[in-house]
Amino acid sequence: MGxxxxxxxxxxxxxxxxxxxxxxxxxxxxxxxxxxxRKNHRLHRAIQTGLAIFLLxxxxxxxxxxxxFTKWRELAEPSPYYAGGWVHRVLWIHLLFAIPTxxxxxxxxxMAWRNYEDGYATEEIKRKHRISGRIAAGMMLMxxxxxxxxxWTAFVx
Ligand code: HEM
Numbered sequence: 001m002g003x004x005x006x007x008x009x010x011x012x013x014x015x016x017x018x019x020x021x022x023x024x025x026x027x028x029x030x031x032x033x034x035x036x037x038r039k040n041h042r043l044h045r046a047i048q049t050g051l052a053i054f055l056l057x058x059x060x061x062x063x064x065x066x067x068x069f070t071k072w073r074e075l076a077e078p079s080p081y082y083a084g085g086w087v088h089r090v091l092w093i094h095l096l097f098a099i100p101t102x103x104x105x106x107x108x109x110x111m112a113w114r115n116y117e118d119g120y121a122t123e124e125i126k127r128k129h130r131i132s133g134r135i136a137a138g139m140m141l142m143x144x145x146x147x148x149x150x151x152w153t154a155f156v157x
Contacts, residue, residue, distance in 0.1 A: 013065035041119035076154035094146035
């Protein structure tokens with residue numbers, strides 16, 4: 001068993017991220033619905049900016065844990081998928097989403113703060129934000145889903 005609180009081999013930080021990503025996805029979908037159906041752009045702006053700050057802190061803690069404290073490979077070794085290389089393959093797929101996602105999010109947030117004047121912007125800017133916002137949200141969902149698959153492959157199985 002790892003040092004985490006889930007009944008698996010994960011560390012405390014790994015477990016926190018795995019559970020935290022459920023909340024991040026729910027809050028993100030709620031925030032997009034709030035602006036789409038309730039037209040409450042101030043709440044959407046506050047939630048999206050708050051989520052990004054929270055994720056920045058969580059990812060920093062996660063990186064510190066995995067680089068200096070937790071030897072995740074030792075925790076993953078008992079998995080039946082480790083020896084055949086599947087744990088590493090799934091990790092690579094996860095990283096394909098996890099690495100670009102913060103960059104895309106940063107871009108969407110900086111552009112939105114620059115271009116929206118209290119929720120108002122030209123149709124062109126709105127269109128671009130809706131498209132890039134959906135890509136950013138989709139990338140975050142894929143980061144979460146592939147992260148959960150990795151966690152299961154490495155620390156549950
Ligand atoms: C990564 C962060 C963000 C994501 C993923 C995101 C995502 C989205 C999405 C998908 C929509 C379209 C909703 C629909 O289908 O109608 C939307 C609309 C909107 N967002 Fe964001 N957003 C983010 C950050 C921000 C920020 C920081 C602001 C303000 C500074 C903002 C302001 C707005 C406004 C005013 C709208 C509605 C206006 C419109 O029709 O374009 N967003 N956002």
